[in-house]
Amino acid sequence: MKALADFVFEAGMLKKMVRTGYAFLGGGRETVAEHSFRAALIGYWLALEQPGLDAARVALMLLHHDLAEARTGDLNYVNKRYCQADEAKALDHATRRLAPALAGRVRELVEEFNAGQSPEAQLAHDADQIDFMVELKEQWDQGNPNAERWLFYALKRIRTQAGRQLAEAVLEAKWSDWWFEDREELWVRNGDRQPR
Structure with a gap:
């Protein structure tokens, strides 16, 4: 259990590890854990809509895919042109004291x-990018002109039909639509459900 406790603390580093690409965008901030959480939800929900896919496996891949960054840090696309993190070695070191299973x-x-290669992994990759696109869309809706260019390239990385459909829906929505939908109820009657 000591090894598992250490691994839990290590995974917690992802809550503190800031994703580095936002500096190039000129705005925004997100930790690796925040990204992994929503990406896992996106992947799970997308997979539930696809017959024959293992939705839990998609979500689990996304919850684990950036674990090595607790040791390597987050390298963005510019960093990766000059630096190469040995994520396999980091993951091996992180897990070597755990129970073999x-x-x-x-x-x-x-x-x-x-x-x-697997359909689940392809959908997981799309969910990873879609989470990024959601962050970019929020930035764009709030006036960051750089986000539009980044969205163009993120969309090109989407591999599956389901992923493309969700990505396009994200592009069409405004980031605030979800909470601004019931304008009268929320903004005029302040959530009061009593008829007036």
């Missing part, structure tokens, strides 16, 4: 995600 399962999920 647990270590094997963690490595298996990350390796499947990285290989990108």
